[in-house]
Amino acid sequence: MSALNQTEKNLLYLFEKPYEPLDRPRGVDEAGCDIATPVFLSSHSGPGVETCVSVLKRTDAVLANLGAALTVPKGKPFSFFLRPHRRAAKDLCDVFMETKEPEDLIQVAASVRDKVNEGLFAYALAFTIIRKPELRQMRLPAVIETFPGWFVPQEELTHALVKANKENRQQPETIIIEHGPDFSSTTIKAEHRVSYWREDYGINSHHWHWHLVYPASMGVNRDRKGELFFYMHTQMLARYDMERLSVDLRRVQKLENWRQPIPDGYFPKLTVNNSGRAWGSRQDNTPLMDFRRRNSGLDFVDITDIEIWRSRLLDGIHQGFMVDREGKPVHLRDDVASGKRGIDIIGDAIEADPELSVNFPYYGDLHNTGHVLIAFSHDPDYAHKEEMGVMGDTATAMRDPVFYRWHKFVDDMFQEYKLTQPPYTLEDLQLPDVKVERVGVVWGDQSNSLVTGWSVKEFEASRGLDFNAGNPVLLRLTHLDHQPFNYHIMVVNKKQEPIQVTVRIFLAPRENELGETMEFMDQRLLWAEMNKFTVQLEPGSNDIVRASKESSVTSPSELTFRDIEKGQRGTPGSPDKAEFDFCRCGWPQHLLLPRGKPGGMAFQLFVMITDFEKDKVPQTPSSRRCGNGVSFCGILDAQYPDSRPMGFPFDRRPAPVLGEQRITSAADLATLDNIFLQDITITFTNSNLEK
Structure with a gap:
């Protein structure tokens, strides 16, 4: 192991305290960044001891080319399931990927950080780090430390903040937030028996990271991407069902009738930012509704739309071919000597990636739109000005019981195809x-x-939220x-x-x-x-x-x-x-x-x-x-x-x-x-x- 150099530290600290200005102390040495001209990072090695490292403030033309990255409001949830948010991510990632070296990336990222949505910024910076060859040795910090409010109930974070403000500044104590297996619900409802698993920090971090590596609409065409979308999620369901059987629950049932209410609600008790603004909650027996939010940037979506997409996808699966944008058949078979396997083609069409789907206008955006309709089911027209539910974010979606019911439906689409393939000899x-x-x-x-x-x-x-505490929280x-x-x-x-x-x-x-x-x-x-x-x-x-x-x-x-x-x-x-x-x-x-x-x-x-x-x-x-x-x-x-x-x-x-x-x-x-x-x-x- 070797210590980070200053450039690597500066890049790492851009992930800290995402809702605070860059001049707030951060890091083990309490580094801070002042974006006055010139930008500089300050490092506190002890009380009253401060050193500063200059970082040039960027005002060149590349910063004027943020495009849709400025359309996602700060302090709001960033959702990769929303097409306008994916466009915003693509534009910001393009700006970051065009930088020539790590110091160049730091200057650009530091200069735009306080101009764009916090979740969008963290996503784009992480996307860039794992793809730039010169940053292959950089590691990404745990997303739970950058956004603890996505993983731990607000009540517990608020309690720690109050305790920090009451502490003796001369003899500060380490404040510990305990979050145990009882999690956010009781076992009165049967589904809550597996909340310890659904709300586990590891699987939710995994889901966020996987969609960072395999994103839709980002110009990423990695080998067997559509098949991996199928396989990772079907394996996730297998593990969830094993957990359910461990606590005497039935295997998860697919959500296939979208005209009936969703029996199980979900109350996340989480916050989308440091203001205490809560993620949306869904009551038991909430129906799916047509999407009519004018403030999202997304076109209105009807339940009928996803029903049509489902029908077209199933037709293609059972006919053995899909139709491309020129009306030509694209045959589906996994036993191929060259070209894409059928499961890969179907995966790209179901997820769906507009750039990789065989015919995006015809087969639609089934998987992502399902997440959107469920995430906004509690307030589909913004009448109550509620935030979206956790199904709208890759870092929180797996907490909700309906995530698995939705993905069981998606997986059954894939299984319809798999059962058309010849048995192994x-x-x-x-x-x-x-x-x-x-x-x-x-x-x-x-x-x-x-x-x-x-x-x-x-x-x-305390790496993600400012508790104003003398010691780490x-x-x-x-x-x-x-x-x-x-x-x-x-x-x-x-x-x-x-x-x-x-x-x-x-x-x-x-x-x-x-x-x-x-x-x-x-x-x-x-x-x-x-x-x-x-x-x-x-x-x-x-x-x-x-x-x-x-x-x-x-x-x-x-x-x-x-x-x-x-x-x-x-x-x-x-x-x-x-x-x-x-x-x-x-x-x-x-x-x-x-x-x-x-x-x-x-x-x-x-x-x-x-x-x-x-x-x-x-x-x-x-x-x-x-x-x-x-x-x-x-x-x-x-x-x-x-x-x-x-x-x-x-x-x-x-x-x-x-x-x-x-x-x-x-x-x-x-x-x-x-x-x-x-x-x-x-x-x-x-x-x-x-x-």
């Missing part, structure tokens, strides 16, 4: 001369028995976690030479809501990817040991401002620094496992070995490799590193018979030598974990 699934002899998971001295409970993570709320968040474990896999290579293989690991509950062992199609959408990695098998027996923290799905813990100030960052192309690399957008490591039940809950671990020669994708030598989060986030500036369809082998209906084996369950697939199914138990302790 024996040749697709088997790997001759390779046999998995044994699989297990080990924690401590326990085998095939994993444990979950509660852990605590601390963030600095800390957020102490209690969240679900698990004891780390290892996979142990014994594989026999019957060949006389070494072979390179891919190891694919999935987890799913063994039983459904009725306590019955699930058949293949009942269990198919519950398989959560746990890991995927390559390994060389030597001739004979091979013992593979893989740590749970090395998952291809998850990201390490969120980096705080202090982590970054201490020098935690990556080196481009350095595998040993992968945990600090681009793939930090992955699923939170602490939610790798579902909760399970106090008395133990039965799960199945599915391990499959496939031929790396068939799986590999050619990459350029300069592409950045990283092990964390790659299954959800891919590799920056490179192709997705697995040629198989995402979710293979569970993304399709199985063949009725493989060889002489009838396929009715995952256990039937495990009769192939290269597949193994292992029963395990996950026990929830409901106590603090000691790691």
Whole structure:
């Protein structure tokens, strides 16, 4: 680790205290920025000690070219689901991306920061940092520290502010905001049993970060982007359903009848800025209404519009082709030797990205518009001057129960397509001369028995909000976690030479809501990817040991401002620094496992070995490799590193018979030598974990 240089510090501190002028103290040294001519950053190394670093104020023509970036009002929510807000983000990102070097970016960003919406500014600066080659070593601070009001109820933040104003300035105390598993609701309503999961800081940060990496309407056309939109969200639903089964709830039901009220309301108790302005709340049984807000910049939208888009998309899926803007058919199939897969085409059309959709005017903007209609359902015409609900922001949407009902509908659209694809053949699934002899998971001295409970993570709320406190104001968040474990896999290579293989690991509950062992199609959408990695098998027996923290799905813990100030960052192309690399957008490591039940809950671990020669994708030598989060986030500036369809082998209906084996369950697939199914138990302790 190495300390940040002054340029990197200045760039980092632009994320701090977004609602305060730049001359407010910030950073561990309380740096501040005065945008009088010239702009300068001041650094306080102690009481009465101040140093200043000059930053040139920019008045050149590029700042006059902010375009739509000035149309999103300050102090209001920034919503990437609103097309006018995406245009604003594109214009601001274009300005930032045109800068020539880090110091140039700092000057431009500091000069426009107080002119544009706070959420928009943070988004555009983060977008730029992860894409500029010269900033590849810069890490993004946890979004919860920049915007704590998006994660913690206003009442708790206000209590800390009052306490800070009463403290003894000569002997200031560290103020701690405790936010625990009771979160923002009681368990009177059944849906609140999983609020600890929906409102977890990690999954909401992940969702914000993923849409930063894979945005719509931003000129980003990364490899298999539409398919990744499908896969990341379907995996999210699988994990949510496992959590629901852990607390004896049914799997989530899709929101498909938009003429009926939404049964479950949501009251976020969060604020959109530091003035105390609250996010909109939705009462139980709120109906969706036609969108008629004149102040949003968005054209009026009717419920009928999304019903028409749904019908057109389903027509294309079941006809086997969509129609492009010239009226020509675009065939949909995943087994293609070149060009885009059908699932990728459908993903770009459903999300929808106007630049990538096969025919945006015809197939519309279904996914994003659904978020908008739900987010404004409590005040669709601005009659009450209420802010949008949390469904309108990628950093808060996953808190709301209806997010999962909406995405279950979206996922069912994808599944309609997936079930039209031919089942995998024996040749697709088997790997001759390779046999998995044994699989297990080990924690401590326990085998095939994993444990979950509660852990605590601390963030600095005073990095995002000004509490006027002598010491940092800390957020102490209690969240679900698990004891780390290892996979142990014994594989026999019957060949006389070494072979390179891919190891694919999935987890799913063994039983459904009725306590019955699930058949293949009942269990198919519950398989959560746990890991995927390559390994060389030597001739004979091979013992593979893989740590749970090395998952291809998850990201390490969120980096705080202090982590970054201490020098935690990556080196481009350095595998040993992968945990600090681009793939930090992955699923939170602490939610790798579902909760399970106090008395133990039965799960199945599915391990499959496939031929790396068939799986590999050619990459350029300069592409950045990283092990964390790659299954959800891919590799920056490179192709997705697995040629198989995402979710293979569970993304399709199985063949009725493989060889002489009838396929009715995952256990039937495990009769192939290269597949193994292992029963395990996950026990929830409901106590603090000691790691």
